[in-house]
Amino acid sequence: MKLFVPCDMAALSVGADAVARAISEQIATRRLDATVVRNGSRGLFWLEPLVEVETAKGRVAYGPVTVESVASLFDAGFLDGKAHPLCLGLTEEIPYLKNQERLTFARCGIIDPLSLADYISRDGYKGLQNALKLKPEQIIEEVTNSGLRGRGGAGFPTGIKWKTVLGAPADQKYIVCNADEGDSGTFADRMIMEGDPFVLIEGMTIAGFAVGATSGYIYCRSEYPHAFKTLQRAIAIGYEKGYLGANAAGSGKHFDLEVRLGAGAYICGEETSLLESLEGKRGQIRPKPPLPAIEGLFGKPTVVNNVISLATVPIIIDKGAAYYKDFGMGRSRGTLTIQLAGNIKQGGLVEKAFGLTLRQAIYDFGGGTATGKKFRAVQVGGPLGAYFPDSLLDTPLDYEAFAAKKGLVGHGGVVVFDETVDLAKQARFAMEFCAIESCGKCTPCRIGSTRGVEVIDRIIANQDRKKNLEVLNDLCEVMLDGSLCALGGLTPYPVLSAVEHFKEDFHGTAA
Amino acid sequence: MQAWDNERAVSLVEQRKNMPGALLPILHALQEEFGYVDPSVVPAIADALNLSKADVHGTISFYHDFRHHPPGRHVLKMCRAESCQSMGCDAVIGHVEKKLGAKLGETTADGTFTLDAVYCLGNCSLSPAVLLDGKPYGRVSAQVADFLIDDARRRA
Ligand SMILES: Cc1cc2nc3c(=O)[nH]c(=O)nc-3n(C[C@H](O)[C@H](O)[C@H](O)COP(=O)(O)O)c2cc1C
Ligand code: SF4
Ligand code: FES
Numbered sequence: 191m192k193l194f195v196p197c198d199m200a201a202l203s204v205g206a207d208a209v210a211r212a213i214s215e216q217i218a219t220r221r222l223d224a225t226v227v228r229n230g231s232r233g234l235f236w237l238e239p240l241v242e243v244e245t246a247k248g249r250v251a252y253g254p255v256t257v258e259s260v261a262s263l264f265d266a267g268f269l270d271g272k273a274h275p276l277c278l279g280l281t282e283e284i285p286y287l288k289n290q291e292r293l294t295f296a297r298c299g300i301i302d303p304l305s306l307a308d309y310i311s312r313d314g315y316k317g318l319q320n321a322l323k324l325k326p327e328q329i330i331e332e333v334t335n336s337g338l339r340g341r342g343g344a345g346f347p348t349g350i351k352w353k354t355v356l357g358a359p360a361d362q363k364y365i366v367c368n369a370d371e372g373d374s375g376t377f378a379d380r381m382i383m384e385g386d387p388f389v390l391i392e393g394m395t396i397a398g399f400a401v402g403a404t405s406g407y408i409y410c411r412s413e414y415p416h417a418f419k420t421l422q423r424a425i426a427i428g429y430e431k432g433y434l435g436a437n438a439a440g441s442g443k444h445f446d447l448e449v450r451l452g453a454g455a456y457i458c459g460e461e462t463s464l465l466e467s468l469e470g471k472r473g474q475i476r477p478k479p480p481l482p483a484i485e486g487l488f489g490k491p492t493v494v495n496n497v498i499s500l501a502t503v504p505i506i507i508d509k510g511a512a513y514y515k516d517f518g519m520g521r522s523r524g525t526l527t528i529q530l531a532g533n534i535k536q537g538g539l540v541e542k543a544f545g546l547t548l549r550q551a552i553y554d555f556g557g558g559t560a561t562g563k564k565f566r567a568v569q570v571g572g573p574l575g576a577y578f579p580d581s582l583l584d585t586p587l588d589y590e591a592f593a594a595k596k597g598l599v600g601h602g603g604v605v606v607f608d609e610t611v612d613l614a615k616q617a618r619f620a621m622e623f624c625a626i627e628s629c630g631k632c633t634p635c636r637i638g639s640t641r642g643v644e645v646i647d648r649i650i651a652n653q654d655r656k657k658n659l660e661v662l663n664d665l666c667e668v669m670l671d672g673s674l675c676a677l678g679g680l681t682p683y684p685v686l687s688a689v690e691h692f693k694e695d696f697h698g699t700a701a
Numbered sequence: 702m703q704a705w706d707n708e709r710a711v712s713l714v715e716q717r718k719n720m721p722g723a724l725l726p727i728l729h730a731l732q733e734e735f736g737y738v739d740p741s742v743v744p745a746i747a748d749a750l751n752l753s754k755a756d757v758h759g760t761i762s763f764y765h766d767f768r769h770h771p772p773g774r775h776v777l778k779m780c781r782a783e784s785c786q787s788m789g790c791d792a793v794i795g796h797v798e799k800k801l802g803a804k805l806g807e808t809t810a811d812g813t814f815t816l817d818a819v820y821c822l823g824n825c826s827l828s829p830a831v832l833l834d835g836k837p838y839g840r841v842s843a844q845v846a847d848f849l850i851d852d853a854r855r856r857a
Contacts, residue, residue: 200824203839235826374782377823412729412766413778413822415835450722451729453764456820470724470750472763488721530826532787537826560788569783573820605825607787619786623820 191224191269194242194249196299198231198384199416200377205257206239212260213241224269230385232299233539234286242281245271251278286555291517292541293525294502298385304423306431309388315439317504321396322441324507326356329400333503335511337523341378342368342459342496343571343600343676345522345589348503351493354483355401358491363403365394366468366487366494369410369417370452370459373572375531375603379497381539383410383417386501387424388433391447393500395438396507397493398445407487408449409464421449456573456627460675461494463629474629475675496601498527519545522588522599530556532569532605542587549583551604563608567692569616571600573623574680576687577613598683613692618646620684624677635678638669642685649696659689659696702736705771709734710742718749724760728767737768772815773808775853778832781805781818784825788840793829796843800850813854 195201195210210226217224234240240253241263250271252263259276266274278284292298301308309315321329334349355363367390371379382390394406410418425447428434438445450468452458458467462476465487486492502524506514515523522544528551530537535557542551548568552558559565567577570587576597578585585595592599607616621642628636642665648658666682673679689696703709713730717723727746731738738761747754761767779794794805797816803809805818824830827839833849841849 199822199837200827200839203824203827203830203837238827371823372821374821375784375825376821377825380823413819413832415832416837417823450725452766453725453728454766454819455764467725468722470722470760471756472760474763532784532825532828534826573783603784603825605784605787611787616783616786619783623782627820 191222192244193224193226193269194229194244195226195239196231197228197303197416198238198299198381199414200235201231201238201240202416204238204254208257209239209241209255209260212257216260216264220264222269227302229301230299230303231381232281232287233295233381234284234536235538236536237278240278243268243271247271247280249281251281251284252276253278286536286538286540289555290541291525291543293505293514293517294382294389294498294527295386295539295541296505297389298381301386303385303387303420304427306388306427306433309386313508314388314504315392315433317507318392318396318439318441320507321399326400326402329396329507330356332507332511333400336506336514337511337518337521338499338502338506338514339522339589340496341498341502341527341601343373343598345599348495348499351483351495352397352401354481355403355491355493358484360491362405362488362490363401364487364490364492365397365401365403365406366465366492367394367406367408367497367500368459368461368464368494369408369414369497370464371411371414371497371601372456372459373601373603375569375605376529376572376601377531378527378529378539378602380414380417382497382501383414384420387420388428389501389504390421390497391424391428391433393503394447395434395445396503397495397500399441399443401491401493403493404444404446406445406447407468408447409452409458409468410449411452412454418449418451425449456623457629457677460677463675464494465492472629475631477674498601517543519543519586519588520590522590526587526599526602528587529603530606531603533559533561533608534606535560544588545586547584547586548578548604551587552583552606556606559606559608561608563610565606566609566611567607567613567616569605569607569684570603571598572603573620574598574676574683575600575603576683577616577691578687579691582691596683596687598680613688613695614646614650617685617688618643618650620681620688621646624681627677629677632672632674632678634669634672635674635681638665638678639681641665642669642681646685655697662689702771703734705735705739705741707741710739711745714742714746714749723750724752724757728761728764732767736772737770740769770808773812774857775813775834776815776817777850778817778819778822779805780820780822780824780828780830782821784821785828785830788828790829793841793843793846797846797850800847814850
């Protein structure tokens with residue numbers, strides 16, 4: 191008899207550890223034959239702690255479970271999947287989950303994250319086994335044909351990046367995983383690292399074989415202590431069982447992997463800043479060219495990819511490019527891991543083929559606002575993403591469709607705000623955040639963002655609004671055109687979108 | 702948390718100095734052991750890594766994580782990014798600042814709490830989110846914050 195209580199950080203934040211303890215106590219006092227497995231999260235966060243019980247019919251879910259409800263669950267016979275007010279039925283049948291297309295997240299929340307046996311029993315390392323039958327060029331061709339574009343934000347085709355690194359002759363190359371996940375409203379990387387770390391390790395190993403890199407680093411943000419620990423343990427297990435190191439996974443090839451901690455700097459999510467940081471320096475942006483693919487970590491050709499990009503590679507090489515490419519729309523192929531966050535009733539992870547509209551995401555999955563108040567705005571794509579009003583909610587989640595509306599899909603974070611939001615305040619925060627996180631290399635960003643805060647303060651204080659809105663506009667233009675990287679270059683997006691779509695918050699009246 | 706011990710600090714530096722890109726791992730190790738990075742260790746790091754003292758200092762100050770002073774007995778990191786804003790984190794932060802008589806970035810006069818701002822903890826479906834002594838909490842209202850703080854106080 192197996193019970194599952196997530197060890198995902200979000201589940202812990204609402205008491206999963208205490209629930210796991212209470213369940214173990216009940217098992218002991220009732221002398222039952224049951225074991226508690228700590229799985230990752232299914233990503234239905236409003237139901238956490240979501241406890242599952244293995245039954246003949248499949249896993250049955252209960253949630254949100256509190257310590258107080260544990261005894262009554264046992265009394266009701268939940269070990270046999272019996273009825274209880276918290277019973278949600280078969281987990282796989284919960285509409286939120288059933289209506290998803292979980293490819294990258296196929297195992298997340300199902301397995302014990304640190305059990306290699308679990309991982310392998312559910313198609314783990316199948317991609318790598320296939321990769322071993324292919325030439326490096328063929329692996330890369332599969333990735334290219336799958337249409338996979340980087341999930342870190344910029345949406346650059348992953349296969350093309352790999353091809354550049356393969357073609358760059360060098361005595362040493364690196365695979366670097368960008369696990370800095372700094373965008374507000376995002377947690378997909380964290381969930382994979384905590385819930386299915388081996389899929390990331392497998393993806394990085396395949397990348398290593400494909401481009402001829404024997405060494406990899408995962409740069410994990412320090413705000414994720416749980417993910418960091420899970421990765422450290424998973425890597426240690428990988429070495430112990432022969433999946434890393436010399437003759438990795440019986441390939442005859444070498445692949446070393448290490449996880450490093452960031453230090454609380456948003457800018458270190460930008461790939462060149464990340465590389466500087468990994469080298470032990472201040473995280474300042476490097477001018478491009480040279481591309482990291484040519485001169486990356488320690489000056490060597492380097493693949494830098496987001497966690498989700500790399501964790502999606504195993505299923506592509508396992509099931510083939512055509513299988514993956516079949517999902518999605520237009521030039522956005524495969525699935526997007528949408529993260530529903532903020533003021534939303536049913537927040538969580540929704541992995542879905544590209545093309546779902548924002549409205550479907552927020553209402554069909556998310557169930558509207560958490561407060562029950564009227565929806566007013568949504569910010570997609572993190573702190574550099576635009577604020578959209580209701581009239582833009584029919585935009586499909588697709589890189590090009592969002593770009594056409596001056597928005598950003600980015601890493602797929604969807605942050606919902608109800609009618610109490612003040613968009614002037616949000617615009618001010620966008621500038622403030624840019625000022626706090628600026629690496630300081632260029633003036634439009636470093637100085638412009640601070641000036642931006644001042645100007646918006648004057649607008650809020652109703653000082654010469656018309657003139658100051660013009661000043662803000664000009665300032666945004668300078669930042670857009672004159673910034674070396676997207677922190678300064680995209681901060682105008684949330685600011686200008688707020689002004690454009692929510693004029694009334696800047697003019698005092700709906701002008 | 703250990704009180705600063707120069708000998709121990711230097712040995713932590715020495716143990717890591719041959720890692721590629723050793724500076725961040727060294728700083729993290731120091732901060733984990735002592736809660737902060739005492740400026741007195743800068744020359745030893747510079748020496749071990751063959752860097753200038755200015756380089757080492759510049760790197761330490763670039764990153765928000767590294768402290769120059771010992772923190773309070775409890776460290777409360779409060780998220781103030783957009784998702785948490787949408788669920789009222791500003792009001793919760795204001796409440797906590799008032800309760801503790803310290804602002805984000807400060808330590809209470811009695812040395813019990815250090816308050817830090819963070820920008821997203823990856824718990825944005827359960828906003829507002831905080832980390833107290835490394836432990837995550839979600840849906841943190843002013844009342845929940847009171848409970849967490851009072852409970853931590855009782856534990857000393
Ligand atoms: C300010 C800034 C922050 C970024 N933060 C991240 C991040 O946290 N995670 C990430 O994967 N990419 C981030 N990126 C994008 C990276 O620079 C880079 O495009 C990405 O790591 C490439 O991987 P991908 O092609 O797999 O997406 C950021 C970019 C900028 C400009
Ligand atoms: S735009 Fe900002 S963060 Fe980017 S290089 Fe310039 S100063 Fe640094
Ligand atoms: S924005 Fe607060 S946890 Fe993500």
